[in-house]
Each structure stands twice: as C-alpha cells, then as structure tokens.
Amino acid sequence: MELDKMDENDWKYHGEGNKSLVVSHLQHCRVLRLLKFPSEDSAHTRQTAEQAFRHILNIVDYSKYVMKPLLEEKYVHSGEVVKLPLDFVRQLSLKVQQERPELRCDKVMDTFSGCGLCLPNLTQLPLHHLRDHRPPICVEIKPKCGFLPFSRHITKECKRKVCRFCMHQHYKLANGKWKRLSRYCPLDLFSGSKQRMFVALKNLLEEPQNNLKIFKGGELIFSCKDDAKQQPELNDLIQHLRPYFSHINGLYNGHQPGKAVLNEFIQVICSALLSGGDSNRSGEPRKVHLSESRPHCEASPFPRDLLRNGNHGLPKDSVLAKILQVQMLDNLDIEGIYPLYKRVEQYLEEFPKERNRLQIDGPYNESFMDMVKNCPAEDDGSVEYAVGKVYQYRVAMTAKDCSVMITFAPDEEDEEQQLNLEKPRFTYSISILDLDPKPYEGIPHQYKLDTKIVNYYLRSTQAPP
Ligand code: ATP
Ligand code: MG
Ligand code: MG
Incomplete structure (x- = not known):
C-alpha cells in the first residue's frame, strides 16, 4: 500500500463501533481503522494531529505490549499507525457517509489528523483461493x-x-x-x-x-x-x-x-x-x-x-x-477499585509530576506491563498497590469489551x-x-454506572406485586 497514492475508490465502508470507523480495501486483505469524535466537538476541543497520532500509537502499543502477551501471540494483530493524505481522508469520509447506520451517526469520522490504523482484514482468509464458490x-x-x-x-x-x-x-x-x-x-x-x-x-x-x-x-x-x-x-x-x-x-x-x-x-x-x-x-x-x-x-x-x-x-x-x-484480573470489582482510584488521585494532587512516572496516560510499553504484573498481592497502603490494581482493572475492562x-x-x-x-x-x-486501552478517567463513571445498573435491575425485577 503506497501511502502517498491513496485513492478513496480502492476502499469501501466496512463497519464501525463507538470509537472507530473501519474501511476495507477492495483487492487487498487490509482495513483502515479511523477514529471518530462526537459531532458537537468544536475545533478547539478536538485533538491536534499530534495528539491523534499519539492516541493511535497508544492503541498499537497497548495491544502489542500489554494485551498480546496476556492473551497469546497468535490471536492478536496489533497493526500499524499510518499517516494518510488529508485529501484522501476527506473524500473517504464523504464516500462512506451514506453507508453508515443511523444509530452511529452521533459521531463523525476524524478527517483532521490524517492518522489511522492499518490492520489485516480479519473477515477474510488470506490463503483462501477465490475460485471456491463459497467465500469465507x-x-x-x-x-x-x-x-x-x-x-x-x-x-x-x-x-x-x-x-x-x-x-x-x-x-x-x-x-x-x-x-x-x-x-x-x-x-x-x-x-x-x-x-x-x-x-x-x-x-x-x-x-x-x-x-x-x-x-x-x-x-x-x-x-x-x-x-x-x-x-x-x-x-x-x-x-x-x-x-x-x-x-x-x-x-x-x-x-x-x-x-x-x-x-x-x-x-x-x-x-x-x-x-x-x-x-x-x-x-x-x-x-x-x-x-x-x-x-x-x-x-x-x-x-x-x-x-x-x-x-x-x-x-x-x-x-x-x-x-x-x-x-x-478484575478481582476487586469496581466497588473495590474506586477507593484505590481515589487514593491515586489524592497522591497525584500532591505530586502532579508523578503522573508521567506512573504512566497514567501511557506510554503503554513494557514498564507499564511490569506495573500490571508486579502489583503487590496484598494492600500495603501504597500508591504502587493502588496503581497496579487500577491498571489490572483497566486491562480486564479491555478484555470485557x-x-x-x-x-x-x-x-x-x-x-x-x-x-x-x-x-x-x-x-x-x-x-x-478491539483491544483499545480504557481510560483511567473512566473509573468514576464506571462506578456510577454500576450502581445505576444494579439498582435499576433490583427495582425492575424485584418490585413487590
Ligand atoms: P466498540 O464500540 O465495540 O468499542 P470500536 O469503535 O472500538 O468498537 P472496532 O470494534 O475495532 O471499533 O471496529 C468496528 C468494527 O469494524 C468491528 O466490529 C468489526 O466488524 C470491524 N473491524 C475492526 N477491525 C477489523 C479487522 N481488522 N478486520 C475486519 N474487520 C474489522
Ligand atoms: Mg468493537
Ligand atoms: Mg472498542
């Protein structure tokens, strides 16, 4: 794939989730995964091209250094970050718009950063001969x-x-x-x-x-x-x-x-x-x-x-x-994790520079993985324990999604x-x-959501006759 000669006519809409939109190549077994944003995001709250590049690199690293070793090599394809011509991305966005399901249109495809993730098309079998009348x-x-x-x-x-x-x-x-x-x-x-x-x-x-x-x-x-x-x-x-x-x-x-x-x-x-x-x-x-x-x-x-x-x-x-x-790896449940998250927050308030050393927002490399693996078994009151458990929880969340x-x-x-x-x-x-990192900041929301889901379930199923 020659990145400087990208043509939107070689690609077609393939699918999307909450966070990304995927297009597939018409001939090669490849897909491009592009980020999406809430359509109401204004220009100044949007990620810069550099932030978008870092974001996708974090996704690749997280898959490669954290999820792949935990899940096993052969199941995981981490892909690579690609820098795409802006003109190509804009044309592509126009081309796929009419194919998108209505329930996903609350978000728009990122046409500003020119960054994407290139992956093998896993809905195809690369060695499958096309002469068979029964495709994969x-x-x-x-x-x-x-x-x-x-x-x-x-x-x-x-x-x-x-x-x-x-x-x-x-x-x-x-x-x-x-x-x-x-x-x-x-x-x-x-x-x-x-x-x-x-x-x-x-x-x-x-x-x-x-x-x-x-x-x-x-x-x-x-x-x-x-x-x-x-x-x-x-x-x-x-x-x-x-x-x-x-x-x-x-x-x-x-x-x-x-x-x-x-x-x-x-x-x-x-x-x-x-x-x-x-x-x-x-x-x-x-x-x-x-x-x-x-x-x-x-x-x-x-x-x-x-x-x-x-x-x-x-x-x-x-x-x-x-x-x-x-x-x-989520063995404390969100109810056990939330107080540890607050411990980390309090620590970061006191020592804001520690945010980088603890790799709260990445990079997701081997040393991040060490914190996931070498977390103390018992709560010794340390910030290391809290951070390790919060990371294990985040990893588990990725595997749940x-x-x-x-x-x-x-x-x-x-x-x-x-x-x-x-x-x-x-x-x-x-x-x-779909082995993306789940954000650290999402923990308070997860805690609230858990309470809402459980309370609603109890009310709706155990209401007195
Ligand atoms: P979610 O809302 O589930 O978190 P997401 O926004 O993170 O989704 P993905 O699940 O990675 O996005 O991709 C959306 C869809 O695109 C997938 O459900 C799948 O059908 C398709 N897709 C993603 N990656 C590939 C791939 N490598 N090969 C083929 N299809 C893919
Ligand atoms: Mg998905
Ligand atoms: Mg996802």
Missing part, C-alpha cells in the same frame, strides 16, 4: 464479561448471582438503547459446556444487538437491524449458509432443513471456540476451571436442571479461556471428496480485536 464466513462475537464477580468489596448480593450483561440488558431497554431483551448470557458462552454454548449462540442469532455480526466474503450479511424494532433476518442467513452445509439436504429430506443448517452452523462455531485456535491442531485439550465462584447466572434462560450435564470448563488454549483469564472473530472456509481437499452426504470440514482462523 466470518462470525464476530463481542462476548462481554464471562464470570460473576467474587470480590469481598461487593455490597449488593445480586451481583454474585446475576451477571453484568443480563442486568445491563434491563437498563438498556429502559433507556431505549434496545427494543428487546437479549437472551444471550456470557456465562453460558464461557461455560465450556457444548449445550450451554449452543444455547448462548442461538440466543445471539435471535437477538444479535451489538454482540454478533456475520460476514461472507468480507461483506456483512447478518447483524442487528438499524431499525431496532425489526427482527434480524434468520431466513436470509440460512440461504447464505445453505451451500456450506449441502449434506443436510440429503439427510433431512425437506423436514425443517433451515433449522438443521443453523444447528450445524452453531456447532461449527462451538467447535472452533473450543479448539486451540486453528484447524491444524487435534487431540483432546486440557480443561481448566478458572472460576471458583458460581458459574451460572440466575437470569440465563438455560434450564437449571440441565446444568449438571456435560463436560464443563474451557480448554486451556481456547480463545475464550484466554479472554476470561484476562477479564478476571473485545471481539472474537472466527473466519472459516470449506476445506479445499474436502470439496472434491465430498459426496454431499458427509459432514463438511472447515479451515478456520481465530483472532481477537
């Missing part, structure tokens, strides 16, 4: 927090029984963020039990919100509808998936083949999530039980009497085990042998994306 399918899951907090600092008992995602659903519904409750429960997905994972994925398909997207050949084919009242089109998805599971037509003889296609599809996702990360490994993986606390959420729709069945625990190398392990991408394509060898009767085999690759 990519499933993107934002799994959210997969455990129940176990900290002794927790003041509301319900936090030990109902997971954050399930509680947050009620609050989001009340605030108009979504029109229907999602029945997805992260604890089911992270359970390692095939049955529970199946139910979790099925519920994601029924109500994807911003937790599930599906791409085919790099094109988004399934996600939440812009109009929040509309149901996602499961029938369209089934039509897309049919050619990948052609053995089913022979098997089911027209009896609910659509449902069978979805079931097979969910099983393929499940197996990939339970594997060691790519299709070239085999053998029975070792299981881990990361959590001593209650592994089941009381708000999950999974039938209680079936909980004892099946093989529980995630394989140690699986992508979900890696993510869960990092999420669990990341996405997993599973990209798979039918096995090439398999295709010739296939008599349309055997179960298809897939080549796949798994990555973790």
Whole structure:
C-alpha cells in the first residue's frame, strides 16, 4: 500500500463501533481503522494531529505490549499507525457517509489528523483461493464479561448471582438503547459446556444487538437491524449458509432443513471456540476451571436442571479461556477499585509530576506491563498497590469489551471428496480485536454506572406485586 497514492475508490465502508470507523480495501486483505469524535466537538476541543497520532500509537502499543502477551501471540494483530493524505481522508469520509447506520451517526469520522490504523482484514482468509464458490464466513462475537464477580468489596448480593450483561440488558431497554431483551448470557458462552454454548449462540442469532455480526466474503450479511424494532433476518442467513452445509439436504429430506443448517452452523462455531485456535491442531485439550465462584447466572434462560450435564470448563488454549483469564484480573470489582482510584488521585494532587512516572496516560510499553504484573498481592497502603490494581482493572475492562472473530472456509481437499452426504470440514482462523486501552478517567463513571445498573435491575425485577 503506497501511502502517498491513496485513492478513496480502492476502499469501501466496512463497519464501525463507538470509537472507530473501519474501511476495507477492495483487492487487498487490509482495513483502515479511523477514529471518530462526537459531532458537537468544536475545533478547539478536538485533538491536534499530534495528539491523534499519539492516541493511535497508544492503541498499537497497548495491544502489542500489554494485551498480546496476556492473551497469546497468535490471536492478536496489533497493526500499524499510518499517516494518510488529508485529501484522501476527506473524500473517504464523504464516500462512506451514506453507508453508515443511523444509530452511529452521533459521531463523525476524524478527517483532521490524517492518522489511522492499518490492520489485516480479519473477515477474510488470506490463503483462501477465490475460485471456491463459497467465500469465507466470518462470525464476530463481542462476548462481554464471562464470570460473576467474587470480590469481598461487593455490597449488593445480586451481583454474585446475576451477571453484568443480563442486568445491563434491563437498563438498556429502559433507556431505549434496545427494543428487546437479549437472551444471550456470557456465562453460558464461557461455560465450556457444548449445550450451554449452543444455547448462548442461538440466543445471539435471535437477538444479535451489538454482540454478533456475520460476514461472507468480507461483506456483512447478518447483524442487528438499524431499525431496532425489526427482527434480524434468520431466513436470509440460512440461504447464505445453505451451500456450506449441502449434506443436510440429503439427510433431512425437506423436514425443517433451515433449522438443521443453523444447528450445524452453531456447532461449527462451538467447535472452533473450543479448539486451540486453528484447524491444524487435534487431540483432546486440557480443561481448566478458572472460576471458583458460581458459574451460572440466575437470569440465563438455560434450564437449571440441565446444568449438571456435560463436560464443563474451557480448554486451556481456547480463545475464550484466554479472554476470561484476562477479564478476571478484575478481582476487586469496581466497588473495590474506586477507593484505590481515589487514593491515586489524592497522591497525584500532591505530586502532579508523578503522573508521567506512573504512566497514567501511557506510554503503554513494557514498564507499564511490569506495573500490571508486579502489583503487590496484598494492600500495603501504597500508591504502587493502588496503581497496579487500577491498571489490572483497566486491562480486564479491555478484555470485557473485545471481539472474537472466527473466519472459516470449506476445506479445499474436502470439496472434491465430498459426496454431499458427509459432514463438511472447515479451515478456520481465530483472532481477537478491539483491544483499545480504557481510560483511567473512566473509573468514576464506571462506578456510577454500576450502581445505576444494579439498582435499576433490583427495582425492575424485584418490585413487590
Ligand atoms: P466498540 O464500540 O465495540 O468499542 P470500536 O469503535 O472500538 O468498537 P472496532 O470494534 O475495532 O471499533 O471496529 C468496528 C468494527 O469494524 C468491528 O466490529 C468489526 O466488524 C470491524 N473491524 C475492526 N477491525 C477489523 C479487522 N481488522 N478486520 C475486519 N474487520 C474489522
Ligand atoms: Mg468493537
Ligand atoms: Mg472498542
């Protein structure tokens, strides 16, 4: 990619989140991730080009030096900061505007700094031959927090029984963020039990919100509808998936083949999530039980009497085990972290110059990582302990907000042998994306939000008749 010869016609809108907008290259397996700002930001509150460059460099460093070593090399692609011609960025912004979903248009793409992040396009498989009529399918899951907090600092008992995602659903519904409750429960997905994972994925398909997207050949084919009242089109998805599971037509003889296609599809996702990360490994993986606390959420729709069945625990190398392990660095809960944050704040008030030494706002390099790893085990009253715990919390927050991408394509060898009767085999690759640092300043907001979500949940579900 020649940065001085960038042409907006080589790129197209790919997707966006709350913080960034992504465009993909029409020929190469590359994407550009550009920052977004609230549209009401005036010129003087906006970041300067230098600040924007530093911001993106922080994102790359954080991914490279902090998240990658914690999550495992093979899952993480940190990308590189690129300096783009301003004219290109402006043209691009105009080009993508009409493609953007309405619910994301409260923010505008950064067209001032010319800085962006260049990453591999993870919805594609680089070695996949284009001659196949079945392009790669990519499933993107934002799994959210997969455990129940176990900290002794927790003041509301319900936090030990109902997971954050399930509680947050009620609050989001009340605030108009979504029109229907999602029945997805992260604890089911992270359970390692095939049955529970199946139910979790099925519920994601029924109500994807911003937790599930599906791409085919790099094109988004399934996600939440812009109009929040509309149901996602499961029938369209089934039509897309049919050619990948052609053995089913022979098997089911027209009896609910659509449902069978979805079931097979969910099983393929499940197996990939339970594997060691790519299709070239085999053998029975070792299981881990990361959590001593209650592994089941009381708000999950999974039938209680079936909980004892099946093989529980995630394989140690699986992508979900890696993510869960990092999420669990949050072992004090926001209720235990907030007082430590205040300790750091008080210290910084007294010694403002220490802000740099403690790397509160980066750089996120190896010495930052040392503070994450070498935090004292017990609270000795020191600022080092407080800083270390606050950093562990921030790292955990990133792992609670990341996405997993599973990209798979039918096995090439398999295709010739296939008599349309055997179960298809897939080549796949798994990555973790969206590993941005969560700001230190966000902690007071997180504390307030936690209280609001819990109080709202208690009021809405335990109201006297
Ligand atoms: P969030 O609101 O979840 O924090 P964000 O603003 O931080 O999102 P990302 O999640 O990084 O942004 O990117 C937005 C979307 O763009 C993703 O959900 C994904 O569909 C797509 N995307 C991001 N990076 C890549 C990539 N490397 N390859 C393919 N698609 C990508
Ligand atoms: Mg995201
Ligand atoms: Mg993000």
